[in-house]
Amino acid sequence: MNAITEKRKTAGVCYAVTDDGIELPVVDLTHPAFQFRASAEELEHIARETLRGFEKTRRLPGFLLRWLARRSILMRGTLQASGSFVSGLTTYLFKLGPENLGSGYAGSMDRRINASLSPLCVRLRLRSMAELLAQSLGPLLASRPTPLHLINIGAGAASDSLNALLLLRKSHPGLLEGRRVSIHALDLEPGGPRFGCRSLESLLESGAPLCGLDVGFAHVPYDWSEPGRLKQLLQTMGANDVVACSSEGGIFEYGSDEHIRSNLAALRAAAPDGTCVVAEFMKDCPTARAVIETGKLALKLRTPAAFQSLVRASGWNVAHLIDTNPLYAVASLSRAVD
Secondary structure, eight states, X not given: OOOBOOSSOOTTOOEEEOTTSBEEEOOOTTSGGGOOOOOHHHHHHHHHHHHHHHHHHHHSOHHHHHHHHTTOHHHHHHHHTTTSOOOHHHHHHHHHOGGGOOTTTOOHHHHHHHTSXXXXXXXXXXXXXXXXXXXXXXHHHHHOOSOEEEEEETOTTOHHHHHHHHHHHHHOGGGTTTOEEXXXXXXXXXXXXXXXXXXXXXXXXXXXXXXXXXXXXXXXXXXXXXTHHHHHHXXXXXXXXXXXXXXXXXXXXXXXXHHHHHHHHHHHHHSOTTOEEEEEEEEOSHHHHHHHHHHTOOOOEEOHHHHHHHHHHTTXXXXXXXXXXXXXXXXXXXXXXX
């Protein structure tokens, strides 16, 4: 693919280039361009419209879907995810919102898709993840002048980790100054983490939101069926270091119960005291089932009660649960007391 540069950049927004040569905005929840909010009534209306759209899509013949996919980067990414994972690039484009898609790679169909329920819920999910990470880290950072490690399982571009730093820098700038910060992007695929690294580099440039901070980004090839690698990584950290682990669109959506239990067990066994975990899961509800049926996605659905039972069995407690998103619930976890 030829390089596609963004010709109409938004003031104050940073940009980075994907492995495919597409220049994209770096999602920054502190910038007005990414300040999307929706009321319960608006979400209900969008959900009804999206479900009607699903019914129409299911009636379309395959050849027409393939023809439409050639005209839409988002439809192409969604069709390619059938029976598997939604790619990191497609998920990232969801997070941009319709207004922030560039004309060089996206058209009117992409903007309509990005205004529908699933992408909207992904954007709300990201905000909840980043806000819970920042809230959980605030007291720890205030009490410890030690390095900060952000572990991201199934990281992609690690947008939740980056945005937690952006939120902290805006609300409590002194907590990050003079502190070594490391983002550990655990992912089998390198493309998402490479884009995440370029995003961080853009955010650290002179005048950018994270300018002056000491932040590093490392891709760690990781298969969540082998949690021993996670334990090894944790053992390289200091006993008093500040550690937070998150997984957005990763293990808690696609992993089995056993994968989740074994990774949480590794964190419980090897992470420093005070380590927090922020996770999200797709709710077992009619709307989510319709999303999975239409896209033929390999997602796991869980009720809040089932999720809480799963994490308790892994030695963790749900400290806070956000359940206002039509498709996703987001939770912060704390280590259970023996």
